[in-house]
Amino acid sequence: MRRNPDDDDPFGDAFGGIGEMLSGMAGEDTEPVDVHKYDDEIRVVADIPDASQEEIDTQCDGRILAIRVARDPRPVVKRVDLPAYVDDESAETSFNNGVLEVTLDRQTDPANIGFQ
Numbered sequence: 001m002r003r004n005p006d007d008d009d010p011f012g013d014a015f016g017g018i019g020e021m022l023s024g025m026a027g028e029d030t031e032p033v034d035v036h037k038y039d040d041e042i043r044v045v046a047d048i049p050d051a052s053q054e055e056i057d058t059q060c061d062g063r064i065l066a067i068r069v070a071r072d073p074r075p076v077v078k079r080v081d082l083p084a085y086v087d088d089e090s091a092e093t094s095f096n097n098g099v100l101e102v103t104l105d106r107q108t109d110p111a112n113i114g115f116q
Contacts, residue, residue: 033067037083042104044080049098056095058102060088065102 036043044065048056057068062085069076086104094101 033078033080035080035083038106040106042082042084042086042106044082044100044102044104046078046080046100046102047098048076048095048100051098053095056093056100058091058093058100060086060091060104062086062088062107065104067100067102 033044033046036045046067048067048069051069051071055070057070059066059068060082063082065080065082067078067080082104085107087107088104090105092103
């Protein structure tokens with residue numbers, strides 16, 4: 001197949017908006033999420049405007065924090081990859097003026113069992 005040297009992309013913009021379309025269908029929101037790493041804890045700060053505290057649910061598996069907002073007409077789910085392992089039962093949350101703050105205690109890597 002010959003290509004015209006003037007054509008950089010043979011498909012043009014046919015597939016350009018698919019990523020944006022799929023993220024919108026999955027209910028992912030583009031609101032910012034900040035992750036702060038400290039010596040003894042990880043703090044996640046998420047902007048969730050127009051939500052109430054009753055609509056927000058958080059779950060953690062030790063490495064990923066999931067923030068779910070039960071909104072109509074579609075819920076929003078944010079998944080945050082944490083920079084270190086955390087104690088998933090240590091989560092303390094606060095919600096004020098559309099800002100969710102989740103603080104988790106850091107934990108050592110469970111795969112590091114200390115061979116000598």
